[in-house]
Amino acid sequence: MAPLPVSPLARALPDLPPVAGVRFGAAAAGIRYVGRTDLVMADFAPGTTVAGVFTRNKCPGAPVDWCRAALPDGSARALVVNAGNANVFTGRAGYEATQANAADAARLVGCAASEVFLASTGVIGEVLPFEKISTALPGLYATLSETGWEDAARGIMTTDTFPKAAVRETEIGGVPVRIQGIAKGSGMVAPDMATMLCFVATDAALPPSVLQPLLAAGTDRSFNRTTVDSDTSTSDMVLLFATGQAGNPPVTTPTDPALAPFAQALNALLLELALLVVRDGEGATKLIEIQVKGAVSDESARKVAMAVANSPLVKTAIAGEDANWGRVVMAVGKSGEPANRDTLSVAIGGVWIAREGTVVPGYDETPVVAHMKGPEIEITIDLGLGNGTGTAWSCDLTHGYIDINGSYRS
Amino acid sequence: MAPLPVSPLARALPDLPPVAGVRFGAAAAGIRYVGRTDLVMADFAPGTTVAGVFTRNKCPGAPVDWCRAALPDGSARALVVNAGNANVFTGRAGYEATQANAADAARLVGCAASEVFLASTGVIGEVLPFEKISTALPGLYATLSETGWEDAARGIMTTDTFPKAAVRETEIGGVPVRIQGIAKGSGMVAPDMATMLCFVATDAALPPSVLQPLLAAGTDRSFNRTTVDSDTSTSDMVLLFATGQAGNPPVTTPTDPALAPFAQALNALLLELALLVVRDGEGATKLIEIQVKGAVSDESARKVAMAVANSPLVKTAIAGEDANWGRVVMAVGKSGEPANRDTLSVAIGGVWIAREGTVVPGYDETPVVAHMKGPEIEITIDLGLGNGTGTAWSCDLTHGYIDINGSYRS
Numbered sequence: 001m002a003p004l005p006v007s008p009l010a011r012a013l014p015d016l017p018p019v020a021g022v023r024f025g026a027a028a029a030g031i032r033y034v035g036r037t038d039l040v041m042a043d044f045a046p047g048t049t050v051a052g053v054f055t056r057n058k059c060p061g062a063p064v065d066w067c068r069a070a071l072p073d074g075s076a077r078a079l080v081v082n083a084g085n086a087n088v089f090t091g092r093a094g095y096e097a098t099q100a101n102a103a104d105a106a107r108l109v110g111c112a113a114s115e116v117f118l119a120s121t122g123v124i125g126e127v128l129p130f131e132k133i134s135t136a137l138p139g140l141y142a143t144l145s146e147t148g149w150e151d152a153a154r155g156i157m158t159t160d161t162f163p164k165a166a167v168r169e170t171e172i173g174g175v176p177v178r179i180q181g182i183a184k185g186s187g188m189v190a191p192d193m194a195t196m197l198c199f200v201a202t203d204a205a206l207p208p209s210v211l212q213p214l215l216a217a218g219t220d221r222s223f224n225r226t227t228v229d230s231d232t233s234t235s236d237m238v239l240l241f242a243t244g245q246a247g248n249p250p251v252t253t254p255t256d257p258a259l260a261p262f263a264q265a266l267n268a269l270l271l272e273l274a275l276l277v278v279r280d281g282e283g284a285t286k287l288i289e290i291q292v293k294g295a296v297s298d299e300s301a302r303k304v305a306m307a308v309a310n311s312p313l314v315k316t317a318i319a320g321e322d323a324n325w326g327r328v329v330m331a332v333g334k335s336g337e338p339a340n341r342d343t344l345s346v347a348i349g350g351v352w353i354a355r356e357g358t359v360v361p362g363y364d365e366t367p368v369v370a371h372m373k374g375p376e377i378e379i380t381i382d383l384g385l386g387n388g389t390g391t392a393w394s395c396d397l398t399h400g401y402i403d404i405n406g407s408y409r410s
Numbered sequence: 411m412a413p414l415p416v417s418p419l420a421r422a423l424p425d426l427p428p429v430a431g432v433r434f435g436a437a438a439a440g441i442r443y444v445g446r447t448d449l450v451m452a453d454f455a456p457g458t459t460v461a462g463v464f465t466r467n468k469c470p471g472a473p474v475d476w477c478r479a480a481l482p483d484g485s486a487r488a489l490v491v492n493a494g495n496a497n498v499f500t501g502r503a504g505y506e507a508t509q510a511n512a513a514d515a516a517r518l519v520g521c522a523a524s525e526v527f528l529a530s531t532g533v534i535g536e537v538l539p540f541e542k543i544s545t546a547l548p549g550l551y552a553t554l555s556e557t558g559w560e561d562a563a564r565g566i567m568t569t570d571t572f573p574k575a576a577v578r579e580t581e582i583g584g585v586p587v588r589i590q591g592i593a594k595g596s597g598m599v600a601p602d603m604a605t606m607l608c609f610v611a612t613d614a615a616l617p618p619s620v621l622q623p624l625l626a627a628g629t630d631r632s633f634n635r636t637t638v639d640s641d642t643s644t645s646d647m648v649l650l651f652a653t654g655q656a657g658n659p660p661v662t663t664p665t666d667p668a669l670a671p672f673a674q675a676l677n678a679l680l681l682e683l684a685l686l687v688v689r690d691g692e693g694a695t696k697l698i699e700i701q702v703k704g705a706v707s708d709e710s711a712r713k714v715a716m717a718v719a720n721s722p723l724v725k726t727a728i729a730g731e732d733a734n735w736g737r738v739v740m741a742v743g744k745s746g747e748p749a750n751r752d753t754l755s756v757a758i759g760g761v762w763i764a765r766e767g768t769v770v771p772g773y774d775e776t777p778v779v780a781h782m783k784g785p786e787i788e789i790t791i792d793l794g795l796g797n798g799t800g801t802a803w804s805c806d807l808t809h810g811y812i813d814i815n816g817s818y819r820s
């Protein structure tokens with residue numbers, strides 16, 4: 001398949017300064033692609049802590065199993081990521097490939113294998129050619145650099161049409177800290193190639209017991225609120241590494257008020273990265289934000305928002321620049337959450353089209369039609385039942401999605 | 411929009427003989443379309459019983475509310491269906507339109523309004539122009555005929571590309587009875603226009619207490635196992651009318667063994683109608699059957715089958731004639747049902763590609779590639795966990811779906 005055109009919703013890569021204690025690099029290991037990097041490595045300063053969230057798919061890849069097993073120790077010294085092969089549904093051989101990769105990286109870095117984190121993205125069902133990684137790793141390790149972030153953002157891409165990264169400056173107890181992350185993903189599973197991967201590092205000093213709940217809360221309000229096609233990859237993961245180099249005062253509980261600015265910055269960074277993935281949704285031409293209020297609970301609002309975000313009929317209507325609020329009503333109703341037709345209101349682009357169960361008298365479609373022609377679509381739903389609120393993000397469903405996913409493997 | 415080409419998966423309409431006690435007809439009431447019928451009426455002999463199942467969408471149309479309220483009486487004398495306007499999200503005015511339609515039909519037939527059943531399919535959010543129906547009904551009523559089934563099958567179409575009907579001959583207690591039905595539907599909600607509707611009549615004599623569980627069981631194994639795009643219309647309904655004209659011996663419980671042939675014939679008829687709807691799925695070029703076995707329960711198998719049936723990535727792969735079993739694994743895993751990667755096996759077209767967590771050694775793709783080029787695709791999944799089985803049906807996701815649903819309303 002020819003390279004895909006860059007998404008019209010793409011954002012330029014920001015400047016990616018060093019994060020103290022983190023060195024990144026990328027190399028071409030020839031795993032599947034020709035003429036590009038496909039292997040990324042990072043090493044982390046001694047004492048680095050780690051948190052992770054993983055796909056809920058019941059058929060996870062071998063690297064997901066590896067990371068889940070390594071996570072409880074809470075200590076990380078290296079990260080190895082390859083693109084082109086997901087090492088999913090590869091049985092015993094897939095497990096052995098993760099063991100080999102981790103052992104190779106541990107030897108180079110001088111750490112325990114359980115301090116090495118692994119991720120793979122690409123074709124499913126083919127055993128990872130781990131020897132190619134073994135061969136490439138020593139040369140790659142020698143090139144690791146504090147300025148290697150951009151190379152890493154590019155090296156983990158599969159069908160992504162642009163590299164994705166975000167950075168935030170914040171503070172803990174008055175001490176400046178930085179949070180920086182890269183992500184990849186364009187469908188939940190791209191054509192044969194797969195997966196949303198996100199790697200974030202900070203120079204803050206935070207124990208795993210603080211890092212994990214912060215990451216779980218942040219992903220719940222970002223990656224878990226976005227959808228491209230409702231499909232869930234076997235390899236999705238978000239890892240957060242904290243090197244401790246910033247020298248901030250110790251924080252021992254996730255509810256410490258000193259953490260508030262950090263948590264806010266982390267949440268914003270994760271949302272920025274999640275939206276970059278949606279902006280690169282396969283075939284996407286419009287970013288869709290669905291705000292739900294008036295639900296019986298926040299969780300109910302989230303489910304309603306996700307039902308709208310996942311509706312093929314809403315997504316195709318938006319692709320056609322059609323302010324088809326009837327399909328929004330349909331999607332609300334099919335969510336299974338408490339909803340009452342006669343208290344339901346729908347706005348598009350800030351214009352209330354339907355209020356309390358019927359069309360607003362004299363509804364003028366003109367401003368809504370103009371809004372639909374833009375690249376960012378806002379849908380607001382008021383269920384009129386309670387105080388629950390929630391937001392989800394999606395992209396439109398276009399011919400481009402069919403082109404990318406319906407082409408025969410060749 | 412120009413008329414759509416007939417689905418490549420279409421089936422010819424069968425001969426539709428009379429069902430004693432049922433008269434159908436169709437007329438052009440000018441509700442939305444020009445130059446075609448859009449209003450269908452039936453009347454039923456006195457003593458006709460009725461059963462119904464309705465959309466689970468929480469924002470149902472006014473006619474669904476009407477039918478739900480009328481159903482407990484179990485008695486039916488007339489059916490009025492219009493295409494072109496769904497009478498959904500129309501508030502008080504929509505309710506009043508159903509009252510007017512039912513009163514008009516009741517007056518013509520000489521029955522209670524609660525013995526009139528109503529269905530509407532078409533655009534959402536516009537009040538049904540019930541005066542047009544009032545004007546057209548007397549003339550339509552005068553034309554009702556035992557041979558009007560085909561006209562009815564055509565009159566309820568919206569974006570359907572072919573009319574849909576099925577017939578079965580069976581017996582109760584040795585007395586021959588007939589079951590005959592018509593259906594419409596092509597997406598769960600078509601472009602502005604909506605809905606799966608199915609109307610079945612039999613000359614059997616069966617009380618509502620028997621009819622309702624039979625219909626519920628039959629739809630659960632047919633319409634509830636099919637999907638075009640995972641969206642659920644606000645107007646879906648299946649109604650089953652029993653005129654009692656066949657003169658079969660009385661049956662008082664749904665578990666009476668004398669009912670077995672009838673139940674089997676009804677189930678087969680409902681499945682045939684449901685698959686006709688899938689065959690007319692918007693843009694469909696391939697019918698997909700997903701058989702799941704080895705699940706922890708039948709319900710779990712059904713959920714796994716539906717997760718695969720609803721996966722955009724599976725559906726686009728099949729559109730591209732790609733035997734992409736990795737996406738099947740992904741969809742099984744995302745179903746949330748118990749599944750174990752290492753006991754999971756997948757076959758396409760009867761050829762086992764992956765067994766117990768890894769690719770079958772020496773897997774030869776040739777027969778599978780040939781199968782993928784055909785119009786009917788079979789996927790078999792063995793979860794290897796228990797004895798639960800279940801089947802679902804879907805269609806592929808093609809450019810045609812985007813064309814139909816992404817075109818601007820004009």
